[in-house]
Amino acid sequence: MALGMAEVAYFLYRHAMRYNSTSPKWFNRDRFVLSAGHGCLLQYVCLHFASFQSVQIEDLKCLCKLGSQTPGHPENVVTQGIEVTTGPLGQGVANAVGLALAEANLGARYNKPDVAVVDHRTYCIMGDGCSMEGISNESASLAAHWKLHKLTLIYDDNHNTIDGSTDLALSEDISARFEALGWNTITMDNSEGNLDAFKNALISAHSETRKPTFIRVKTIIGKLSKKEGTSKAHHGTFDDDDVKQMKQRVKWDDREPFHVIPMVYRETRAQTDIGGRLEQEWHSKLNYYQNKYPEEAAEFKLLLADRMLPGWESSLPKWSMSDPVDSTRGYSGKCLNTLAKVLPGLIGGSADLASSNQAYLHNLGDFKQPDSPWGRNIRYGVREHAMAGISNGLALHGGGLIPFAATFLVFSDYMKNSVRLSALSHAGVLYILTHDSVGIGEDGPTHQPIEHLAGLRAIPHLLLFRPADGKETAGAYKVAIENRSVPSLLALSRQKVAANVEGTLADAVRKGGYIVSNKSEKELPEIILIGTRSELCLCEASANVLRKEGTRVRVVSLVCWRLFDRQPRDYKEFVLPSSVSKRVSVEAGSPLGWKEYVGDEGIVMGIDDFGSSGPYSEVFNKYGFTEENVTKTAKSLLTK
Amino acid sequence: MALGMAEVAYFLYRHAMRYNSTSPKWFNRDRFVLSAGHGCLLQYVCLHFASFQSVQIEDLKCLCKLGSQTPGHPENVVTQGIEVTTGPLGQGVANAVGLALAEANLGARYNKPDVAVVDHRTYCIMGDGCSMEGISNESASLAAHWKLHKLTLIYDDNHNTIDGSTDLALSEDISARFEALGWNTITMDNSEGNLDAFKNALISAHSETRKPTFIRVKTIIGKLSKKEGTSKAHHGTFDDDDVKQMKQRVKWDDREPFHVIPMVYRETRAQTDIGGRLEQEWHSKLNYYQNKYPEEAAEFKLLLADRMLPGWESSLPKWSMSDPVDSTRGYSGKCLNTLAKVLPGLIGGSADLASSNQAYLHNLGDFKQPDSPWGRNIRYGVREHAMAGISNGLALHGGGLIPFAATFLVFSDYMKNSVRLSALSHAGVLYILTHDSVGIGEDGPTHQPIEHLAGLRAIPHLLLFRPADGKETAGAYKVAIENRSVPSLLALSRQKVAANVEGTLADAVRKGGYIVSNKSEKELPEIILIGTRSELCLCEASANVLRKEGTRVRVVSLVCWRLFDRQPRDYKEFVLPSSVSKRVSVEAGSPLGWKEYVGDEGIVMGIDDFGSSGPYSEVFNKYGFTEENVTKTAKSLLTK
Missing domain, CATH: 3.40.50.970 (Thiamin diphosphate (ThDP)-binding fold, Pyr/PP domains)
Incomplete structure (x- = not known):
């Protein structure tokens, strides 16, 4: 049998x-x-x-x-x-x-x-x-x-x-x-x-x-039971008779349950x-290793303890006003590569979009046995779901690895259950998801995420960042690496945005939301414009137009909702005073969830339809994501 | 070459x-x-x-x-x-x-x-x-x-x-x-x-x-180009030189572009x-078929025209107060089976959960060649993603098929991109997703959907129904079958709920939201409780307690957000009068998006964490989904 x-x-x-x-x-x-x-x-x-x-x-x-x-x-x-x-x-x-x-x-x-x-x-x-x-x-x-x-x-x-x-x-x-x-x-x-x-x-x-x-x-x-060999043994319970029979067949019938x-x-x-004894042997080996290879051992023990070299975060790039304009995926690529030098645990790859995602660790090799098993770039091929599931294994191995997994944001769909399990099982995977809105342009609606930000934000515990520029991207990396018991997800742009938007702060990312311009507590703004990523710049541009006309406008970056939600009530009230009910949110994605931040009187500028194939600026224009339209929307509120 | x-x-x-x-x-x-x-x-x-x-x-x-x-x-x-x-x-x-x-x-x-x-x-x-x-x-x-x-x-x-x-x-x-x-x-x-x-x-x-x-x-x-045989030919453009070379190699160099x-x-x-000619031949065949097999031809031509037999909807089951209590997956199974008799296009199956999903067409056979190719039940095995992608093919074949695809709601994650493509490509797939909240009980958090309702509601055009009882389930089927250019998704319970909740209406489902109790326009309610599925019953139970204490309470079913959002402003104002700012929403899932309906002063009762393994009533209790807690929450608002 x-x-x-x-x-x-x-x-x-x-x-x-x-x-x-x-x-x-x-x-x-x-x-x-x-x-x-x-x-x-x-x-x-x-x-x-x-x-x-x-x-x-x-x-x-x-x-x-x-x-x-x-x-x-x-x-x-x-x-x-x-x-x-x-x-x-x-x-x-x-x-x-x-x-x-x-x-x-x-x-x-x-x-x-x-x-x-x-x-x-x-x-x-x-x-x-x-x-x-x-x-x-x-x-x-x-x-x-x-x-x-x-x-x-x-x-x-x-x-x-x-x-x-x-x-x-x-x-x-x-x-x-x-x-x-x-x-x-x-x-x-x-x-x-x-x-x-x-x-x-x-x-x-x-x-x-x-x-x-x-x-x-x-x-x-269900061997030995009456349900033996049938799907009835797959789930459900064995009844008393069945248990009795099984016990008889293994000559166990005089035993109490759980004996x-x-x-x-x-x-x-x-x-x-x-x-x-095996564990003891391993510790002896580790001692030997430590004595003979102290440098490697120091690094290895840091990994073992899931700790980082002190000051690792200072390696993160900083951007000045004069830096050339790039996409946030570009800024992300720079962060990833500088971090790889100080974080030996950082390892990962892309589902066949390494260069598009800018998620490649230069000069650190591709993992492949027997040629380059030390390589820290993982070539997943077009296998998003496996990529995320494997990343969970890397994160939970206990070897201090910090896995990153990259693809287009729209293809988060293909790996959604594994992303959820990252959050459920405390696997600190870093998801680098680029081409994050209709801003992807020509590839068209099958490649343009709309509902994805909402769906991913709803995953409990997961930290979703949608940084506006280089500074916020670096800030998001810092928070992500510091919070290794939850997955972090960076939604990044294909198109270029300023490296250094005036008023954004890398260090403020940890609060999830903060005031970018008009911080005065004395004189409350008449209207608040809330944005993420390049849409934050639209807010800022529109604010400047409105300010010239004498309106007091505040611009708020809401780079990570969950972190903002966790802030003390006072801080949230400071950023979004309840007395300022005129608010506009600007994000090129599903409007779902934004009402929480703009309130009853506010207006949510979003997209509740699939996108279109075309040059990205024209597509943005089609869906109303222009400075003119933000200004117009704000004015419609102001004159209400 | x-x-x-x-x-x-x-x-x-x-x-x-x-x-x-x-x-x-x-x-x-x-x-x-x-x-x-x-x-x-x-x-x-x-x-x-x-x-x-x-x-x-x-x-x-x-x-x-x-x-x-x-x-x-x-x-x-x-x-x-x-x-x-x-x-x-x-x-x-x-x-x-x-x-x-x-x-x-x-x-x-x-x-x-x-x-x-x-x-x-x-x-x-x-x-x-x-x-x-x-x-x-x-x-x-x-x-x-x-x-x-x-x-x-x-x-x-x-x-x-x-x-x-x-x-x-x-x-x-x-x-x-x-x-x-x-x-x-x-x-x-x-x-x-x-x-x-x-x-x-x-x-x-x-x-x-x-x-x-x-x-x-x-x-x-990229054959014949300079990028021949390399990934550079995969995407991006061929430059002028390259085009010139290709043209030379096929002796086409004297031609203008697009000639x-x-x-x-x-x-x-x-x-x-x-x-x-082939098409003409087929039409001749169809004529012959029509003359020789008029009965089959009549049905076949209805399918071809994507039309239903008049009065098909009257076959949908109706429930009386005396009907035995069942789960909404059970009510769904009854709808599906009665519809299968009048809708020859209805065909589909489950990803190895046919009996759990109650998504099996009795006496209509399993599709398999050569034995039973006429079978209208499709056994997908544990392959959710293929199931949804294949369903899109069935829907877009043009043969009038109405495919249904069933699994647990939590596993919508596995097929998310195909569900999105149903909406994008106007494939009227009917998704039957059961075990729809922590109400699944013992299977635990990996099987308990939390963020899924939010993520799926955010998909443009898709109609997500979360019916409260048998009547609303039948109503959802009616709307779904009538709207064949969009996918519909039914989120259904594992646990039992009343077949016939007092005040619910099958016909009101098409409006997405409606008043279940306290419809008086003359005297506005002091508070509105909004629920879906079994949580609607919690609202009703809580309302009855509050009413006994003299509070005017309205209960609203919000069975399909998107359909409610599309209603005229007057109707929405009738259901949720803006002057009634005290509102509580009750749904055992992510709170994301509910603020839209409860407003600034309202309270969203949801779950922003993964669930727990345990008997479902205990799990509901743990997350506060009890009549007592709904009443308490409502009172906290009333006394504010």
């Missing part, structure tokens, strides 16, 4: 127990990911037996209870020992590729011929559902391209998904697909309940030095003891 | 010219999709030569100009002859699968042994970028599973993407991958500029009766003449 996944996973997790040590911060610790959540109970059981104290028998009894350590899908921020948050299908595969990539890159950069301070394997269990999702194919293609040979993917081939047999929607040869992608593939079709075959497959994977390994394990879902015989604890404790 | 894509595409489009006839409404017309936009100029050139009058020489000169017929990426709603809108990579592959699926299904349902009224092939050209996107793998897997043998995918293998050679990020064997997926694959590596080989590959594809065909054509990008020699028009006109 074929294996049940519980047997396979327990076997693997028995190994994993060595690595679920008291400290997650050792780098030769193997990593284990269960893609999707269907095995979460199993994972919790294994964590219970590992040396972590986070999952107790009582926690196991509280599965899916509010506030428990054992939620319905595994969350790294809730349960110690869970590496990544993987409920939505396919994400875990991408995360695992990210973990393996982190290992390969850090190993190449810090290991020495005589001592390996980063040296571990990454295992991922994937079900049929994960295999169908596009993100898993994208990620698997990259894993093979990068030759991540320390990555092992175990395919739980139980022939069932929620709707029933996989015959309903799956007839491909998955092993052959992985082989075509460039993987070492092992199929265990006739495993006949033989864990030795699985063990041998793992050993074979270890000896592979050029390819990641895909092990297809034919399993039986663990001491032998199991003894056996698992032996594994964690081995783990303890 | 290998082929240039222009040669291949022109060859194909020469064939296509037969089908770009004066009327898009004939069903034996072959379909052509260029996935992604990189060949848009080429496509416009071909359309110019075809019998469509939409693209003139002057239009070709206006490429990417504002308001032109020739935008930067092809848009079906701008240029006649463009089947689908395909700028973002990979979408076209999914669309093509949808077109082929439409043909297979309609053919199976309406063709007779002696006459085929639906019988055409679908061709799609795909580049390297499209091949890397997850959506194309998902779609290709389904095409093979469904045995869409009339689908031919031509892979423009030019070894370049924007960032440079595909060596940067692609090392898989794409032909082998398609073979593993179950495709008939043909590789033209040594085509040596031989169009005959391509022609033979097409003939071979035609003889395949069980598999879709993948033709890999080794091409040279067409009469022979070309003669040749292409010959093709469109053939097309005209």
Whole structure:
């Protein structure tokens, strides 16, 4: 009889127990990911037996209870020992590729011929559902391209998904697909309940030095239960009868629920003891490394501690009035490259738009094994979803990496769930999303983001910055790097904007919103114009026209809504006094959400339609984003 | 020398010219999709030569100009002859699968042994970028599973993407991958500029009766130019020198730009003449069909005209107070099944959650060739992105199909770009998205949508409905089916809610928002509670408590924001009188956007954090969605 996944996973997790040590911060610790959540109970059981104290028998009894350590899908921020948050299908595969990539890159950069301070394997269990999702194919293609040979993917081939047999929607040869992608593939079709075959497959994977390994394990879902082999075992609960039958079949029928015989604890404790010794060995290695390679060790330990060199932020470029005009993507590229010199953790890439996004670290190489595994530029190809999922793995590896991921803002759509998971799992990914409005011009409406700012701003915790110039771009980078437990997203322009708009401040970005001009508290403005990015300059230009006519106009930059919302009431009142009800917001995107800042009497200048193909200035003009129209709109309010 | 894509595409489009006839409404017309936009100029050139009058020489000169017929990426709603809108990579592959699926299904349902009224092939050209996107793998897997043998995918293998050679990020064997997926694959590596080989590959594809065909054509990008074979030819422009060289190499250097020699028009006109005859033949077939099979013909012609049987809407279920309580997903399932009986165009499925979504048409079979090609349930497997892209193809096929696509609301993230393209390309897809808030309960935060309502509401034109009960669900279906040029999205509950909330009205859904209780115009309410879905019931319960204490409370349902926004000012003022500034909105999701409706003094009850795993009532309680808390919040406003 074929294996049940519980047997396979327990076997693997028995190994994993060595690595679920008291400290997650050792780098030769193997990593284990269960893609999707269907095995979460199993994972919790294994964590219970590992040396972590986070999952107790009582926690196991509280599965899916509010506030428990054992939620319905595994969350790294809730349960110690869970590496990544993987409920939505396919994400875990991408995360695992990210973990393996982190290992390969850090190993190449810090290991020495005589001592390996980063040296571990990454295992991922994937079900049929994960295999169908596009993100898993994208990620698997990259894993093979990068030759991540320390990555092992175990395919739980139980022939069932929620709707029933996989015959309903799956007839491909998955092993052959992985082989075509460039993987070492092992199929265990006739495993006949033989864990030795699985063990041998793992050993074979270890000896592979050029390819990641895909092990297809034919399993039986709900093994031994009445629901055995059917999709009914996929979710839902086993009734009393069923549990009774299962217990009988394993000769366990005289046991109470949640009973663990001491032998199991003894056996698992032996594994964690081995783990303890391995961890100790690694610390000895680190000591040796520190003595022999003090310079590298200093940098490595900073990464390990997720800390930055003091004063790193002073490297950020500053712009003077005389600097040539560039796009905010251009200013971003400069920030990224100066930061890369002082932040060894900074690593990342673009989904085939490196030069368009200006998201390339010059002279720091492209990551690829075996030629340049130290490279800090990652070439993702046209695979946005994998890029974001892999970035989450890089961020959560614990190796102090600061991943950046770049594409056009409109294609944030392709990776939205992974961006959400960055926020949910505290992965401090830096999203560099350029070509951020109808300002993209000729490419037309399929490439012009409209609703994207609103949709991304609504993701809890995420910090979305839409900087107006070079200064605000640098300010956004500073806040992003300082806040590594949340993802940050920079929405950047294709078209050129001033490097140094009068009145903008890099340091004010941390407040999310601030007064750019007319700061007087004594004499309140008659009207407030609120903008982001190049539209802030429209506000300023319009303000200058209105001022010449004697109107008191304040201009406010609202570069990051969430940070502004978090400011004390006094500060918000200072920037946007409630007595000034005449307000206009100017942003070339969905108006959704702006009413919060302009109030009942205010006017939101936005775009609630798809854009148009054409030269960007003409497109801006078509949608009313001109100084003249801002002035006209402001006047309509003033004379109301 | 290998082929240039222009040669291949022109060859194909020469064939296509037969089908770009004066009327898009004939069903034996072959379909052509260029996935992604990189060949848009080429496509416009071909359309110019075809019998469509939409693209003139002057239009070709206006490429990417504002308001032109020739935008930067092809848009079906701008240029006649463009089947689908395909700028973002990979979408076209999914669309093509949808077109082929439409043909297979309609053919199976309406063709007779002696006459085929639906019988055409679908061709799609795909580049390297499209091949890397997850959506194309998902779609290709389904095409093979469904045995869409009339689908031919031509892979423009030019070894370049924007960032440079595909060596940067692609090392898989794409032909082998398609073979593993179950495709008939043909590789033209040594085509040596031989169009005959391509022609033979097409003939071979035609003889395949069980598999879709993948033709890999080794091409040279920017053939004959100085940028030949490099990524510089991918985008950007050819300079004068380059154009001169190309012209010299094809002995064309004495010609003005945009000059067409009469022979070309003669040749292409010959093709469109053939097309005209084919179209005429089809009309004769249809006449024959109509005489011999009047009943089927009547239904078929309704589909062709995108029209519904008169009175179809009366089939929608009505609920009485005595009906058993169900979830809104349950009410939706009833609507869908009653509609399926009167709307032969209704076809669709779920991404492996058919029973959870209650999105299954009972007794109407699963689509699969050759066994049940007439089946109107589509089993998408866990492939949300492909599902939405394929649905766009189904909707834009022109065969009157009304596709529905179902999954959990949180997984709208996986298909967001395709949902956007539904709106952009006027594809009236019906999205049935269940488990729509923290009300999903135990599955936890990875499965609980928070920001999704906001992000989806921001998509221009899309109609998002969040019905409160059975009546509003039926009302939403009615509006959705009536508005076939925009996608509609129903956000539905997992948990049970009343079938028939007192005061709700199916017919009022078309207005987007309306008064549920306290309609008096004479005596204005002191406070207005605004809700959607089950939170509307919280509002009503709270209102009843407050009323007992003597407060005049109005409850408003805001089931579809966009439709409410479109109402005349008077109506909006009637529902939400500006003099009533005390307002509370209650929705278990991101607060983003609600300020528009509650105003400066109002309070938005929402969730700006990820949810929690636990029984749904406890989770609702945790985030303050209880009658007590709504009452408390309302009182805090009343006593302010």
